[in-house]
Amino acid sequence: DGGITQSPKYLFRKEGQNVTLSCEQNLNHDAMYWYRQDPGQGLRLIYYSQIVNDFQKGDIAEGYSVSREKKESFPLTVTSAQKNPTAFYLCASSPGTGTYSNQPQHFGDGTRLSIL
């Protein structure tokens, strides 16, 4: 079954620690995205990648970093510089380029990050 896998489902972080959230897709999609959701709010774009070895900052990139070394994988690191990291993090992918750029994004089931 094709889809997006995010792990872990729940993650706890101590103050001052970096943590990495995993996102893997087997949909053969070129574009991948990371969003953050806070209670009562919509999804906000953290980073996105159109293609391997390329990524761009979204609206709230401060305190986060990403890499895109493989087409299937787009891990997100929440650094200690992120002052309010407690949130629900969602990864998505879409086919990407050319005439497929208007295809909808597909989402994983998210990772809930909490600060101890």
Place this chain on the structure above:
Amino acid sequence: DQQVKQNSPSLSVQEGRISILNCDYTNSMFDYFLWYKKYPAEGPTFLISISSIKDKNEDGRFTVFLNKSAKHLSLHIVPSQPGDSAVYFCAASPLSIIQGAQKLVFGQGTRLTINP
């Protein structure tokens, strides 16, 4: 500055009746609009989309209407079923066949409850 707004945080509808969810946007560069449905602790699921060359798109019980002059879109669900109870997000993006990734902007969501 919220570019996509869903002004109703919640909506309660009787089973079998029509549910109407509304969304307003401010950015005139948006020309691709989507609705997603989200259950708690899961990722959003794509429902239906519309591009600005249309004013209506229908898929089964779901119809999206777009009023470009008013910068308003709505999602109609008829008949409403108990399984439709979820949070619904509208999202918008400029449509581009050149840029591979979609920079979606999401509304805050509307929690729909279908009462038996």
